Amino acid sequence: MRGFGFAEHGGLDRLSFVEVPEPVPGPGEVRVRVRAAAFNHLDRFTLEGMPGVPVERPHVLGSDGAGTVEALGEGVSGWSRGEEVLLNPAIWDGTCEACLARQESYCRNFRILGEHTQGSATTLVVVPARNVHRRPERLSWAEAAAVPLVFQTAWRALHTVGGLRAGDQLALVGAGGGVTTAAVQVGKLLGARVVVASRSRSKESAVRALGADDFVPFDADHPLDKVLWPASSKKGFDVILDSVGAPTLPRSVRALARGGRAVVIGATGGPTVEVDVRTLFWRQGSIRGSTMADAAEFTEVLGHLAAGRLHAVIDSTRPLEEAVAAFQRLEAPDLFGKVVLTVP
Numbered sequence: 001m002r003g004f005g006f007a008e009h010g011g012l013d014r015l016s017f018v019e020v021p022e023p024v025p026g027p028g029e030v031r032v033r034v035r036a037a038a039f040n041h042l043d044r045f046t047l048e049g050m051p052g053v054p055v056e057r058p059h060v061l062g063s064d065g066a067g068t069v070e071a072l073g074e075g076v077s078g079w080s081r082g083e084e085v086l087l088n089p090a091i092w093d094g095t096c097e098a099c100l101a102r103q104e105s106y107c108r109n110f111r112i113l114g115e116h117t118q119g120s121a122t123t124l125v126v127v128p129a130r131n132v133h134r135r136p137e138r139l140s141w142a143e144a145a146a147v148p149l150v151f152q153t154a155w156r157a158l159h160t161v162g163g164l165r166a167g168d169q170l171a172l173v174g175a176g177g178g179v180t181t182a183a184v185q186v187g188k189l190l191g192a193r194v195v196v197a198s199r200s201r202s203k204e205s206a207v208r209a210l211g212a213d214d215f216v217p218f219d220a221d222h223p224l225d226k227v228l229w230p231a232s233s234k235k236g237f238d239v240i241l242d243s244v245g246a247p248t249l250p251r252s253v254r255a256l257a258r259g260g261r262a263v264v265i266g267a268t269g270g271p272t273v274e275v276d277v278r279t280l281f282w283r284q285g286s287i288r289g290s291t292m293a294d295a296a297e298f299t300e301v302l303g304h305l306a307a308g309r310l311h312a313v314i315d316s317t318r319p320l321e322e323a324v325a326a327f328q329r330l331e332a333p334d335l336f337g338k339v340v341l342t343v344p
């Protein structure tokens with residue numbers, strides 16, 4: 001079976017189509033024929049290789065996918081061939097203490113489709129049956145593939161970890177990625193005032209169209225904390241979502257309100273951060289990490305998508321054959337939303 005990914009870790013020049021065995025669904029698993037898949041920044045980290053994360057090679061990338069049920073493993077019921085589904089990329093074992101407490105994102109064997117397993121950028125993918133959800137009628141194949149990772153990430157980071165409440169002030173640092181386009185909508189749905197800070201002034205109209213209340217551009221002459229603080233109406237932000245890391249987090253923290261939470265969900269700009277802890281203790285702020293979501297959170301945010309209260313934001317859609325160009329699009333300065341692959 002042909003899939004898109006890499007044979008050896010490295011940079012973008014390592015991207016290629018690879019041959020992998022057709023996956024066979026084991027007990028409790030479902031095989032899905034992929035109709036659409038989508039990339040995330042996570043795929044870039046998987047391509048480069050991360051310390052302590054063993055990756056099967058050749059490796060197929062892609063954590064997001066939607067398609068039709070094609071085969072059922074032993075013991076799976078409730079699904080029939082041809083049913084239209086989307087995949088939850090958060091994989092948990094269902095047996096550890098965290099899973100039994102329904103805190104699946106804390107699972108001691110937590111894995112992500114396409115990172116720790118063979119991914120969705122191919123024709124067939126196998127996942128646990130509990131990771132398969134009916135495709136909401138409102139979502140096209142491309143939209144169904146665009147939403148699973150970023151919306152569960154935004155939902156848990158803001159709602160659960162950030163504790164965002166109606167009337168809160170929320171800042172999102174960085175504007176173009178899929179999580180931010182999801183987080184603007186989740187922030188508004190939860191009743192917050194949403195401010196987006198970005199280096200790309202060209203994204204202002206797009207983030208405002210998604211519902212952002214304010215947009216603040218920053219650059220070397222206009223440092224992030226200097227533009228964020230006044231945008232918060234001088235109270236500081238109750239929640240700041242930062243996916244950039246090294247270049248922005250130290251300055252994000254300076255714009256926190258008293259008791260504010262900086263929630264870290266990524267490190268696209270680098271992983272090592274120096275923070276002035278005096279700001280943290282004086283404002284009684286905190287820095288918290290968030291990854292993916294629990295099963296109930298996924299179901300909850302999927303319900304909002306199915307009801308049309310949240311919407312997929314797609315930057316571009318290309319056929320699987322053009323996966324290299326699609327992947328390169330993730331690096332484009334004008335990226336806005338998800339990069340989706342359609343699989344014939």
Ligand SMILES: [Zn+2]
Pocket residue numbers: 092093094095096097098099100106107108109110
């Ligand atoms: Zn577990």
